[in-house]
Amino acid sequence: MKFKYMIETGTDPYHNLAMEQELLRHVTSSTTILYLWQNDNTIVVGRNQDVYSECMAEDFLSEGGRIARRRSGGGAVYHDLGNLNFSILCSASEQKLCRYQKLVIEVLERFDIQPKYNGRNDIVIHGRKCSGNAIYQEGDVVCQHGTLLIATNIERMVSLLTPDKSKLDRNHVASVASRVINLSKINRAINVESMIWSFIEVTKACKLESPLDLNRIRKLIDFYKSEAWVYGGKQ
Numbered sequence: 001m002k003f004k005y006m007i008e009t010g011t012d013p014y015h016n017l018a019m020e021q022e023l024l025r026h027v028t029s030s031t032t033i034l035y036l037w038q039n040d041n042t043i044v045v046g047r048n049q050d051v052y053s054e055c056m057a058e059d060f061l062s063e064g065g066r067i068a069r070r071r072s073g074g075g076a077v078y079h080d081l082g083n084l085n086f087s088i089l090c091s092a093s094e095q096k097l098c099r100y101q102k103l104v105i106e107v108l109e110r111f112d113i114q115p116k117y118n119g120r121n122d123i124v125i126h127g128r129k130c131s132g133n134a135i136y137q138e139g140d141v142v143c144q145h146g147t148l149l150i151a152t153n154i155e156r157m158v159s160l161l162t163p164d165k166s167k168l169d170r171n172h173v174a175s176v177a178s179r180v181i182n183l184s185k186i187n188r189a190i191n192v193e194s195m196i197w198s199f200i201e202v203t204k205a206c207k208l209e210s211p212l213d214l215n216r217i218r219k220l221i222d223f224y225k226s227e228a229w230v231y232g233g234k235q
Helices: 013-026 057-062 092-098 100-109 154-160 170-177 192-203 214-225 227-232
Strands: 002-007 031-037 042-045 066-069 077-079 083-091 122-125 128-138 141-149
Touching (some): 002 192, 057 066, 077 083, 077 154, 083 192, 092 141, 100 192
Parallel strands (some): 002 031
Antiparallel strands (some): 042 077, 128 141
8 A cells, every 4th residue: 555645835724625525436445545734814613514503603703714615524623734634545445554543643653742532533642632533434535634733832722622602711721721731831842844754755656646636626616615515514
């Protein structure tokens, strides 16, 4: 099995989700794709979540934020440029050989960190979450994707993802924030760029050179931007 990588430089969530879906078509039984990307000022909700129950949607949108919906389940997440997203796209038959838990732990260990998988799709360090993950499958291709908190504005993240405004007091925010951690606080050598190259070095990936279907990507962007999908999860 060989890894090929793609690094996305744009930070638009609808484009990035469209690109992830397009890349599923380039997976083969012998090729796994590593997709590394960032969204700026974005909340991404899980496949079956209600937007208004999971985040302060109206306030966030009024401030220029963007809300997107992914194809996998799980909880809502906040993305800024202090967060790195990764997608591991492989054939279902190869999933056991490239489990995200093993890969992410190896990537972090290069920075003298000893992370653990908590069994709930999270990677933790000293009991504090630094990475949340989710999985979905299309046909015989599996997408394992997740986040890495590197230098995220955690206080903003916590306040935006709290559904009940009455809980937004200092004690609540401090309590939730104490359960997550930015990796840059553990090792100053960790930033988005160093994390990207750690992924590439661990996987020994080479750059993906396959041509992409730009027309299909444009249609997928329109789909991911549509109100029917973002707010209703309707295809």
